[in-house]
Amino acid sequence: MTGSSSDDSEVPSGATRRSDATRAAILHAARERFAADGYERATIRSIAKDARIDPSMVMRYYGNKEGLFAAAVSVDLRLPDLSAVPRAEMGRALVRHFLRLWEGNGELTAMLRVGATNQAGAERLRDIFREQLLPVVGRVCPDPEQVPARAALCASQVLGMSLTRYVLRFPPAAAMAPEELEAWLGPTLQRYLTAPSP
Amino acid sequence: MTGSSSDDSEVPSGATRRSDATRAAILHAARERFAADGYERATIRSIAKDARIDPSMVMRYYGNKEGLFAAAVSVDLRLPDLSAVPRAEMGRALVRHFLRLWEGNGELTAMLRVGATNQAGAERLRDIFREQLLPVVGRVCPDPEQVPARAALCASQVLGMSLTRYVLRFPPAAAMAPEELEAWLGPTLQRYLTAPSP
DNA sequence: TCTGTGTGCCAACGCCTGTTGACTACGCTA
DNA sequence: TAGCGTAGTCAACAGGCGTTGGCACACAGA
Numbered sequence A, B: 001m002t003g004s005s006s007d008d009s010e011v012p013s014g015a016t017r018r019s020d021a022t023r024a025a026i027l028h029a030a031r032e033r034f035a036a037d038g039y040e041r042a043t044i045r046s047i048a049k050d051a052r053i054d055p056s057m058v059m060r061y062y063g064n065k066e067g068l069f070a071a072a073v074s075v076d077l078r079l080p081d082l083s084a085v086p087r088a089e090m091g092r093a094l095v096r097h098f099l100r101l102w103e104g105n106g107e108l109t110a111m112l113r114v115g116a117t118n119q120a121g122a123e124r125l126r127d128i129f130r131e132q133l134l135p136v137v138g139r140v141c142p143d144p145e146q147v148p149a150r151a152a153l154c155a156s157q158v159l160g161m162s163l164t165r166y167v168l169r170f171p172p173a174a175a176m177a178p179e180e181l182e183a184w185l186g187p188t189l190q191r192y193l194t195a196p197s198p
Numbered sequence C: 001t002c003t004g005t006g007t008g009c010c011a012a013c014g015c016c017t018g019t020t021g022a023c024t025a026c027g028c029t030a
Numbered sequence D: 001t002a003g004c005g006t007a008g009t010c011a012a013c014a015g016g017c018g019t020t021g022g023c024a025c026a027c028a029g030a
Helices: A020-041 A044-050 A055-062 A065-072 A087-104 A107-117 A119-140 A144-167 A171-175 A178-194 B020-041 B044-050 B055-062 B065-072 B087-104 B107-117 B119-140 B144-167 B171-175 B178-194
Strands: none
Touching: A020 A044, A020 A055, A020 A065, A020 A107, A020 B020, A020 B107, A044 A055, A044 A065, A055 A065, A065 A107, A065 A119, A087 A107, A087 A144, A087 A178, A107 A119, A107 A144, A107 B020, A107 B107, A107 B144, A119 A144, A119 A178, A144 A171, A144 A178, A144 B107, A144 B144, A144 B171, A144 B178, A171 B144, A178 B144, A178 B178, B020 B044, B020 B055, B020 B065, B020 B107, B044 B055, B044 B065, B055 B065, B065 B107, B065 B119, B087 B107, B087 B144, B087 B178, B107 B119, B107 B144, B119 B144, B119 B178, B144 B171, B144 B178
């Protein structure tokens, strides 16, 4: 607010600050807390405690809680180009990709938890859907008018399984093996992507 | 705590208290707030304000916030007996039932929002799954071992669509007509219920 | 008419929250 | 060695939270 901020969101490549370790620790702790507790219950104080620093450091480096969330959770789905895989296997490929993504990091769980209760979090998820999933579906769907609906259907099944498996932890959903999930959900997404409109 | 409580959870049928209108107003406001804001951000103060009474009345009638939530959100899915519908139409019947349910009241949205961030809320949803969905699926699935997984798959698709449509409000999901959704999701649930294990 | 119980409001409690500003310690450069 | 910017700590703020206890009124049964 006073203008003393260094506004260093873009540091020349290779440059390091003494505070880089602290910043990383904050982001790491923030990701874990947001994923475990959601936005409201993940307090700056608890995050700072996990990172073994003072809460005021969080404010100094990220401005406020919203800024911290934005910095901690940057979701790049790294979706594959579906037009490069055999048309009959797109569904399974997509499911496999998402499963790896969810197993690999907590950011997606954090996004889901936060999106469910926080307005800004929900908007963030809508952005991801629009900017990352829509184009991929658009490339394999001939009729542009059907792209949004088909993409939304895919999202509903993927997010639904993530919700029941990682957030709500329904025992059967949490217990299923990835290959099993791929075999069940693959054909569903395949149909949403390629079946004629019902 | 002092013993002055009337402990009147069970009032003889037909008996009315002067406070019944107030109690109803509290529950109504609580349902709306929990659905709109989730557990943490739906404050007792805001609920009381909506109901135009003092926050202390909420405490008097429902003990504490958890008690209020339990009283406000009692989910009975009223699932149909699937063995009574033609086997080929079970999927669509289930989807149609859930869509009506979601459109009709905010309790399910509240449960979903709360379940995503609150431990007790998630457990509540697991209870509903176990006590209400599992038996229904069990009745139409010949192999008892497959029942939990198939039911979880159905839940994942139904909850996923509810999430993207009512909570995250992905525009394409929110815009689709119920009949359209039924046509898309019906075959998915049908497969989860009846297709041979992959 | 008196009395007791249910109903409601008010003010306050202790705690936790995000956020701020002042103050000290380090490490580089001149 | 002096000076300066950065890194970090500490204590406090204003406000919101769930929750509590006391007090005032209304209405029923005696």
